[in-house]
Amino acid sequence: MGSADDARADAPAPAAGPDVVIDVHGLTKRFGDRTVVRDLSMQVRRGQIYGFLGPNGSGKTTTIRMLCGLLTPDAGGGTCLGYDIRTESRAIKRYVGYMTQRFSLYEDLSVRENLEFVGRVYGLSDPVGAARAAIARLGLEGRSEQLAGTLSGGWKQRLALGTCILPDPQLLLLDEPTAGVDPKARRDFWNEIHALAADGLTVLVSTHYMDEAERCHAIAYIAYGVLLARGGVEEVVRASGLSTWTVSGVGLNDLGARLARTPGVDMVAPFGANLHVAGRDKALLEAAIAPYRSDPALSWRPDRATLEDVFIDLMSRAEDNFR
């Protein structure tokens, strides 16, 4: 109350808007003496779908909360939709749809009532009509009177996304929107996000799924609060400089354990019936696997590093650096 912030509470939509929708520098957040996000900078352009990846507890949710004014950064700052994240959070909230990681709509309100509530808070001229339209669009007609708490996980996510986009935001912050959702629903979800982005909406989405990461225009990878890689998927893979071999055959468990201890091997990870062996130095890696290449029980094949390889490698290196 009473801050400069209030003056912009009903600020006009950032008309054409800046081309860089999220532009933050040096964001740092501490809880007690633990630094949860460290010196994080991020730029997201209008219309981009920006994937935000990282292991559990790496600070994704914390970062997203700082972007929409739910947490105050201890250091750093920047803008969201051109508004200062420290001082103009009310204006930001009007044009940002934030989908929380944990379902946070009112479980004791029906689908329709939740949508109408959001419509009213955002001051839509016809919240009832807007809610009805959203229900039709979400395919929730049969369930409009069902209590939100009794919806299945997938439907809850759909409803949560529906309430986020109801007030016509310009930026969506989606925190693991597809966790626990079946593959078909997940695909529909992503098709919808792409349709929204095509309309000019900017989307920052955190996820643990590699296939989702690959559907993003750009990704950022964060571990232990530090942004370790960012850019297009190809770019990130290339920048990692990881060479990879795929092995199949028998005794892979044993082999994996031995290889993991061999210098030149930076990452060993089982992939289905295969094993991915990767190293940042191509020559060293080849030397390391050379003794096993002649084993007739194994078949070796040079492979392109996957995003997952890159992330696992990044994570294990981050572990060395920050633990």
Place this chain on the structure above:
Amino acid sequence: MNGGRAGAGERDGGFLRRTWAMLVKELLQLRRDRITFATMILIPLMQLLLFGYAINTNPRNLPAIVLMQEESDVGRAILTAMRNTAYFSFVRQARTEAEFDRLIADGTAQFGVEIPANFERALRRGERPALLVAADATDPVATGSALAALNGLVRTALRRERGLPDEAPPASFEIRTHARYNPAAVTQLNIVPGLLGIILTMTMLIFTALSVTRERERGTMESLLAMPIRPVEIMLGKILPYVGVGFIQAAIIVGAGTLVFGVPIVGNLALLAALSTLFIATNLSIGYTFSTVAQNQLQAVQMAFMFFLPNILLSGFMFPFAGMPRWAQWIGEVLPLTHYLRITRGIMLKGTDLATLQYDTLMLAAAMLVAMTIAVLRFRQTLD
């Protein structure tokens, strides 16, 4: 996908709109919450009946003692009458003034009747002698009606003793009451207005004390805070529905008090309604303030209770305000219930007007504004 978005237009005048959004949401949730809903209706009814029973029932077996300063037929008749009635449970006959005082002080008896020397002779001469009654009035409901009972009992006893018919005017005497520990003469009628305040205080505090902590514990606060809604709007949206609820409760209590217990409303009913609404809003604001300070629902309830206790004890509901030590009176002055008791007792029993009650009204309004200001300032708009 975007094309199908209906009614995405905007409007100004956001304050009322957002407060209204919050209010509608709270009402819908209230309607769904059967238990809370039941409590809202049941608590006032239960308490009213409970207390109402205590009010309506003449005291039974109130431990009583008698000190006879003279041996007379009249004295013996009174003693017999007290022995034979169910109002009193005759404990013993005190021998001396000192024993009489001690028995009442240590709680052996709650009620003592002293028949002074020369009572009979004075009675016969028509001098209106006084029958001295000492009552431990720490339980004012009991002793209040026991006094009334004693009056009738003595009259009947005197008539019998002289063999007069029941309609005959009995010899004239006076009961001089010394209500120990409670100099104010508390009557039954004082209780219902007081009860109105007590019930409203308790239920209103609890309703809002849970409102913010509930959102935090259920995780809905994160979504709510991510929306462009101000703390003031959240507060008003959460308080206003309960003003209606409180009003209904007040109506139930006043209605039942009037119909069942015959409590009059001497003064202006509209004034009573208006000031009751103010009192309801004040307590809701205080409860809401607790809610913004508490970490969880349990803490909020504890805070509400810690506030509720002095309201009962120091407002003049339990003990007469004038009889309290000065420091207790100062505390009492800042409690909403103190002022509301003066308001309800004033309007219902004495027909007091607003001009006379303006100090109490202003104190209630001030308490409400202070609570609301603290709540808005304390409301955490972030998850830090």
